[in-house]
Amino acid sequence: MIPAPFDYVAPSSVEEALAALQQHGDDAKILAGGQSLLPVLRMRLNAPELIIDLGRIDSLRGVRDDGDAIVIGAMTPHSVVGADPLVAEHALLVAKAVAHLADAQVRHRGTFGGALAHADPAGDLGGPARALDAQFVIAGPAGTRTVPADDFFVDLFETAISEDEILTEVRIPKHTGWGAHHEKMVRVAHQWPICAVAATARVEGGTIADIAIGLANMGSTPLRARGVEEALRGQPATEDAVRAACGRAAEGANPPSDLNGSAEYRNHVVTVMCRRAVLGAVQGAGA
Amino acid sequence: MTRINLTVDGMKVSDDVEPRMLLVQYLREKLGKTGTVVGCDTSNCGACTVHLDGESVKSCNVLAVQADGHDVTTIEGLAKDGRLHPVQEAFRECHGLQCGFCTPGMIMQSIDLLNHNPQPSEQEIRVGLEGNLCRCTGYHNIVRAVQYASGQLVAAAGEAGGVAEEVTPA
Numbered sequence: 001m002i003p004a005p006f007d008y009v010a011p012s013s014v015e016e017a018l019a020a021l022q023q024h025g026d027d028a029k030i031l032a033g034g035q036s037l038l039p040v041l042r043m044r045l046n047a048p049e050l051i052i053d054l055g056r057i058d059s060l061r062g063v064r065d066d067g068d069a070i071v072i073g074a075m076t077p078h079s080v081v082g083a084d085p086l087v088a089e090h091a092l093l094v095a096k097a098v099a100h101l102a103d104a105q106v107r108h109r110g111t112f113g114g115a116l117a118h119a120d121p122a123g124d125l126g127g128p129a130r131a132l133d134a135q136f137v138i139a140g141p142a143g144t145r146t147v148p149a150d151d152f153f154v155d156l157f158e159t160a161i162s163e164d165e166i167l168t169e170v171r172i173p174k175h176t177g178w179g180a181h182h183e184k185m186v187r188v189a190h191q192w193p194i195c196a197v198a199a200t201a202r203v204e205g206g207t208i209a210d211i212a213i214g215l216a217n218m219g220s221t222p223l224r225a226r227g228v229e230e231a232l233r234g235q236p237a238t239e240d241a242v243r244a245a246c247g248r249a250a251e252g253a254n255p256p257s258d259l260n261g262s263a264e265y266r267n268h269v270v271t272v273m274c275r276r277a278v279l280g281a282v283q284g285a286g287a
Numbered sequence: 288m289t290r291i292n293l294t295v296d297g298m299k300v301s302d303d304v305e306p307r308m309l310l311v312q313y314l315r316e317k318l319g320k321t322g323t324v325v326g327c328d329t330s331n332c333g334a335c336t337v338h339l340d341g342e343s344v345k346s347c348n349v350l351a352v353q354a355d356g357h358d359v360t361t362i363e364g365l366a367k368d369g370r371l372h373p374v375q376e377a378f379r380e381c382h383g384l385q386c387g388f389c390t391p392g393m394i395m396q397s398i399d400l401l402n403h404n405p406q407p408s409e410q411e412i413r414v415g416l417e418g419n420l421c422r423c424t425g426y427h428n429i430v431r432a433v434q435y436a437s438g439q440l441v442a443a444a445g446e447a448g449g450v451a452e453e454v455t456p457a
Contacts, residue, residue: 008306103418
């Protein structure tokens with residue numbers, strides 16, 4: 001099937017894109033990499049009158065160092081993010097998650113900002129974004145604002161981005177020297193996970209000095225496993241300590257039940273995956 | 288209609304297209320490049336894989352207008368002067384196909400994989416071809432074809448059909 005007809009503009013600046021968005025309101029849809037949007041259009045689940053393609057705005061691409069944070073342009077393809085040395089050094093969890101994201105073809109086209117703005121609760125980047133306390137830079141008619149990850153994800157496929165706004169970049173506070181591990185459970189290759197756990201940790205002298213854990217597909221938005229984090233901070237990085245703490249991984253979660261697994265199953269399996277993710281992260285951090 | 292100018296298999300082309308036209312439709316219906324096939328409706332199968340500026344993409348998941356100004360290579364642009372591309376040759380040598388429908392996409396993705404990782408392990412090949420489905424379940428020989436193309440397998444001498452054998456490390 002092919003999409004319903006639409007008009008198309010490919011502005012060369014964020015200002016032009018915002019103007020087009022303001023003029024057409026909710027009849028318009030932003031096209032980033034298109035790896036989620038185009039299937040939706042082809043299946044006729046959505047039929048916008050206007051597509052605003054951000055693909056010609058060069059300023060939205062690339063990864064840069066900005067002091068205590070790295071900044072990832074919203075239109076940076078996953079394959080570029082995954083291979084970027086700044087990401088590997090300061091936000092290893094992102095690199096680990098990107099390696100598991102869809103397949104090579106999708107990683108070449110799909111974009112970091114597009115995937116986050118799409119806000120699929122089973123998406124691969126929401127958990128890492130929450131774990132790393134990412135800051136979302138959003139441009140609108142009144143200027144630019146920054147939204148923390150805890151407030152960015154509002155509900156199923158819904159974010160803090162308003163209809164007249166565009167996500168331009170994502171700032172990730174540097175987590176230099178932190179170990180990281182992404183644990184993803186899929187039924188078949190390159191599918192959405194039944195659930196996924198993204199963990200990153202800093203270890204000092206065999207003790208977990210700090211840890212952050214994000215969960216995917218355990219609710220209508222990506223979640224933080226705060227109970228596990230609290231239980232592990234300051235604890236020895238041993239398998240027993242991790243196993244005990246990860247029993248709390250599903251605290252506050254409200255996972256879906258579907259053909260891939262019941263909510264009850266997910267609430268159990270997330271504790272197992274959390275243990276694997278945390279052990280991987282602390283081992284990576286030198287424990 | 289939107290004007291697009293791009294290069295396809297080394298040939299400059301220019302057309303007015305509807306913005307909703309998919310790149311794969313453009314290749315097949317406007318340019319007659321039916322070597323690139325459509326195997327699914329969900330962008331899962333990878334049969335339509337082509338290279339856009341040298342990197343593999345699913346051409347059912349790219350609009351033709353997004354390819355404006357870019358360079359596209361399809362399965363039909365691989366052979367040079369009547370000689371198959373080494374990866375095409377490897378698929379033939381190792382019989383990396385049954386019905387052949389997934390083959391164009393498998394070959395295009397295999398080339399992309401080898402461009403990024405010239406000596407992939409078997410596991411890396413299987414992961415690297417994750418976005419390509421073979422419904423005949425012929426993955427085994429497809430993996431062998433990629434190993435062969437990477438120089439990690441040699442054909443056994445004298446056997447008709449060229450049965451590939453693993454290279455024994457010296």
